[in-house]
Amino acid sequence: xxxxxxxxxxxxxxxxxxxxxxxxxxxxxxxxxxxxxxxxxxxxxxxxxxxxxxxxxxxxxxxxxxxxxxxxxxxxxxxxxxxxxxxxxxxxxxxxxxxxxxxxxxxxxxxxxxxxxxxxxxxxxxxxxxxxxxxxxxxxxxxxxxxxxxxxxxxxxxxxxxxxxxxxxxxxxxxxxxxxxxxxxxxxxxxxxxxxxxxxxxxxxxxxxxxxxxxxxxxxxxxxxxxxxxxxxxxxxxxxxxxxxxxxxxxxxxxxxxxxxxxxxxxxxxxxxxxxxxxxxxxxxxxxxxxxxxxxxxxxxxxxxxxxxxxxxxxxxxxxxxxxxxxxxxxxxxxxxxxxxxxxxxxxxxxxxxxxxxxxxxxxxxxxxxxxxxxxxxxxxxxxxxxxxxxxxxxxxxxxxxxxxxxxxxxxxxxxxxxxxxxxxxxxxxxxxxxxxxxxxxxxxxxxxxxxxxxxxxxxxxxxxxxxxxxxxxxxxxxxxxxxxxxxxxxxxxxxxxxxxxxxxxxxxxxxxxxxxxxxxxxxxxxxxxxxxxxxxxxxxxxxxxxxxxxxxxxxxxxxxxxxxxxxxxxxxxxxxxxxxxxxxxxxxxxxxxxxxxxxxxxxxxxxxxxxxxxxxxxxxxxxxxxxxxxxxxxxxxxxxxxxxxxxxxxxxxxxxxxxxxxxxxxxxxxxxxxxxxxxxxxxxxxxxxxxxxxxxxxxxxxxxxxxxxxxxxxxxxxxxxxxxxxxxxxxxxxxxxxxxxxxxxxxxxxxxxxxxxxxxxxxxxxxxxxxxxxxxxxxxxxxxxxxxxxxxxxxxxxxxxxxxxxxxxxxxx
Ligand SMILES: *Cc1c(COP(=O)(O)O)cnc(C)c1O
Numbered sequence: 001x002x003x004x005x006x007x008x009x010x011x012x013x014x015x016x017x018x019x020x021x022x023x024x025x026x027x028x029x030x031x032x033x034x035x036x037x038x039x040x041x042x043x044x045x046x047x048x049x050x051x052x053x054x055x056x057x058x059x060x061x062x063x064x065x066x067x068x069x070x071x072x073x074x075x076x077x078x079x080x081x082x083x084x085x086x087x088x089x090x091x092x093x094x095x096x097x098x099x100x101x102x103x104x105x106x107x108x109x110x111x112x113x114x115x116x117x118x119x120x121x122x123x124x125x126x127x128x129x130x131x132x133x134x135x136x137x138x139x140x141x142x143x144x145x146x147x148x149x150x151x152x153x154x155x156x157x158x159x160x161x162x163x164x165x166x167x168x169x170x171x172x173x174x175x176x177x178x179x180x181x182x183x184x185x186x187x188x189x190x191x192x193x194x195x196x197x198x199x200x201x202x203x204x205x206x207x208x209x210x211x212x213x214x215x216x217x218x219x220x221x222x223x224x225x226x227x228x229x230x231x232x233x234x235x236x237x238x239x240x241x242x243x244x245x246x247x248x249x250x251x252x253x254x255x256x257x258x259x260x261x262x263x264x265x266x267x268x269x270x271x272x273x274x275x276x277x278x279x280x281x282x283x284x285x286x287x288x289x290x291x292x293x294x295x296x297x298x299x300x301x302x303x304x305x306x307x308x309x310x311x312x313x314x315x316x317x318x319x320x321x322x323x324x325x326x327x328x329x330x331x332x333x334x335x336x337x338x339x340x341x342x343x344x345x346x347x348x349x350x351x352x353x354x355x356x357x358x359x360x361x362x363x364x365x366x367x368x369x370x371x372x373x374x375x376x377x378x379x380x381x382x383x384x385x386x387x388x389x390x391x392x393x394x395x396x397x398x399x400x401x402x403x404x405x406x407x408x409x410x411x412x413x414x415x416x417x418x419x420x421x422x423x424x425x426x427x428x429x430x431x432x433x434x435x436x437x438x439x440x441x442x443x444x445x446x447x448x449x450x451x452x453x454x455x456x457x458x459x460x461x462x463x464x465x466x467x468x469x470x471x472x473x474x475x476x477x478x479x480x481x482x483x484x485x486x487x488x489x490x491x492x493x494x495x496x497x498x499x500x501x502x503x504x505x506x507x508x509x510x511x512x513x514x515x516x517x518x519x520x521x522x523x524x525x526x527x528x529x530x531x532x533x534x535x536x537x538x539x540x541x542x543x544x545x546x547x548x549x550x551x552x553x554x555x556x557x558x559x560x561x562x563x564x565x566x567x568x569x570x571x572x573x574x575x576x577x578x579x580x581x582x583x584x585x586x587x588x589x590x591x592x593x594x595x596x597x598x599x600x601x602x603x604x605x606x607x608x609x610x611x612x613x614x615x616x617x618x619x620x621x622x623x624x625x626x627x628x629x630x631x632x633x634x635x636x637x638x639x640x641x642x643x644x645x646x647x648x649x650x651x652x653x654x655x656x657x658x659x660x661x662x663x664x665x666x667x668x669x670x671x672x673x674x675x676x677x678x679x680x681x682x683x684x685x686x687x688x689x690x691x692x693x694x695x696x697x698x699x700x701x702x703x704x705x706x707x708x709x710x711x712x713x714x715x716x717x718x719x720x721x722x723x724x725x726x727x728x729x730x731x732x733x734x735x736x737x738x739x740x741x742x743x744x745x746x747x748x749x750x751x752x753x754x755x756x757x758x759x760x761x762x763x764x765x766x767x768x769x770x771x772x773x774x775x776x777x778x779x780x781x782x783x784x785x786x787x788x789x790x791x792x793x794x795x796x797x798x799x800x801x802x803x804x805x806x807x808x809x810x811x812x813x814x
Pocket of ligand 1: 481653668
């Protein structure tokens with residue numbers, strides 16, 4: 001138990017509903033999916049734009065959580081736990097974190113600015129951790145939620161904190177200031193990021209600087225504008241490339257792959273090498289260097305450590321592994337806090353039951369080794385990890401604390417033994433400190449495919465789902481269509497996310513799509529749009545729910561249902577109201593009623609129809625006639641069969657265009673994947689998929705030469721040509737070649753020249769400063785899928801679903 005957690009929660013403003021459960025709290029959670037939730041967890045039910053966590057309270061009680069912070073007590077839970085009832089659970093979390101923070105009194109570095117916060121934080125952690133027990137915000141936890149969660153991880157052993165604070169609109173910093181209370185401030189820079197939330201630059205600077213209200217010193221690049229906002233109590237510790245009045249004057253020189261910074265600080269002059277050349281990295285490195293100077297590090301140490309700075313990977317990536325494994329690559333940090341986060345992520349992404357963790361020695365905990373590895377072991381057990389592979393001298397020493405654990409002294413030893421270790425059908429978390437170079441292990445375990453990937457932003461999917469949910473009338477349910485492999489985006493991963501969001505139904509086109517989802521553990525009800533009669537047995541076996549659209553299909557299904565002695569098996573009746581694709585026509589409704597009347601083997605779970613023109617208001621009269629006919633026919637079925645089915649008619653476009661015909665449920669499809677048929681609505685959605693590749697080769701050709709099959713491109717001037725390993729076999733329409741289409745390289749358009757080949761295409765990069773191996777965006781922010789569809793005279797659905805299965809899907813969260 002952590003008495004500081006108990007103490008802090010008792011201090012916040014709340015009505016305590018005490019049902020006499022123990023208050024032996026030692027952890028705080030906002031994530032209902034975490035396997036770390038248990039009887040010692042204090043759960044804050046946050047109400048976000050994404051999700052209202054109150055819907056998980058009952059499930060959490062089932063796994064043993066007994067203390068909640070809520071705005072209201074959910075149904076059926078009244079006496080099953082203790083509740084702190086508050087007005088706003090996010091504010092309560094922040095108040096709680098501020099209380100918790102007040103128990104500790106050691107230096108805290110607060111970092112804010114428009115860019116570079118996470119990098120500066122990670123670098124400072126690297127630079128300072130040899131001498132301090134550092135607690136830092138994990139990943140980029142810098143938001144209104146992330147900051148309190150970061151601060152709550154402080155314990156007695158820490159003696160230095162490094163926290164970042166990010167804000168998107170004015171007034172948010174106030175809240176974060178109270179929680180972090182930095183003693184030293186670092187302002188990375190003031191750029192244009194998130195400008196929308198601020199009236200002007202002054203307001204933005206003022207707001208950012210408010211983090212440093214109680215700081216003794218603030219570090220920043222000298223700037224008059226900032227000067228006027230520095231608090232009278234704080235000292236400025238400034239640096240500059242141009243102004244010799246700054247405390248630290250810096251000049252820079254680039255050689256080979258390095259930058260040499262010449263530092264003038266008081267009477268001292270010295271050089272520092274850093275392994276970067278871009279402006280942002282140089283400025284971030286200087287911010288870190290300023291902190292080292294502030295802490296009075298000697299030149300030698302500064303030089304030694306600064307030259308080891310490294311690129312920071314900020315997100316956890318899920319990749320396809322060998323032998324049907326999936327791997328989560330977190331191969332650059334290893335500390336207790338980030339291990340907790342990675343284990344939660346592993347659980348939310350796993351595809352099969354077995355989970356393996358490959359983990360290095362753990363650093364920077366502030367605990368004794370014995371305590372630390374006991375805690376790690378508890379964490380591993382609560383997360384139901386089947387196997388631990390420990391790499392490093394310390395973890396090898398504490399091997400006895402883990403079950404089913406093998407250890408190696410170092411990464412090389414593991415790699416030498418790699419052939420003897422079996423990896424198959426499991427989810428593997430690869431988590432190690434940078435020095436262990438676990439990227440080598442990732443390389444071994446990663447499925448070898450070519451460099452083209454479709455990156456799927458899971459946060460964007462959540463965002464888009466909630467965008468449409470907000471358009472629904474009260475109590476309207478939502479079915480999400482994940483047919484065609486989630487519109488090309490990946491079926492299982494998306495279904496899993498939708499299950500978390502508690503959508504009501506999933507829809508697939510064919511039975512096998514539903515079966516594979518069920519096999520992977522999806523429990524949501526799944527409607528099959530186009531079940532073939534031959535698949536009825538499998539449908540029943542896997543508890544899928546068929547759409548029945550003809551008398552023939554109905555009779556076949558009823559026959560099997562009778563043979564299997566089913567009772568009230570859910571079916572969905574599709575009626576044709578004008579689309580003329582699938583469905584009972586008006587003149588067959590009487591026969592349908594006769595066939596269903598009194599039948600106990602099936603139950604009409606829903607009645608649906610499909611709109612032909614919900615996206616095009618030119619056809620509004622036709623659309624209204626479909627709605628009228630649907631109303632009439634479905635009412636007749638309901639009346640004569642005396643049933644209470646779910647009625648649903650609208651797809652994505654219909655949700656917005658025909659809000660009054662949402663009935664009991666809508667069927668969301670393309671919108672979830674970030675694409676709308678309306679241009680205004682399109683602006684409000686987030687891009688989900690980014691199709692990426694790389695440059696395989698670059699060459700210069702003289703005027704008069706041609707490129708590709710059929711010599712369709714003729715160079716009229718000297719031209720630089722880049723070859724990209726993606727072609728029509730990957731789903732890039734051949735028509736997108738010959739300068740109609742383009743790809744994006746280094747934020748610039750590179751026209752596709754000549755014909756698209758089967759596995760490759762060529763682009764003109766004469767105007768772009770790029771090299772072999774550079775990233776290429778085929779679609780995403782630019783060009784958008786919509787843009788491509790328009791140019792090709794087709795619809796975005798076709799562009800998305802054409803991307804071949806040989807293109808690897810990589811899922812990530814921001
Ligand atoms: C595909 C499909 C949807 C979803 O359509 P979107 O336009 O992608 O929203 C809804 N209903 C049926 C019957 C479908 O086949």
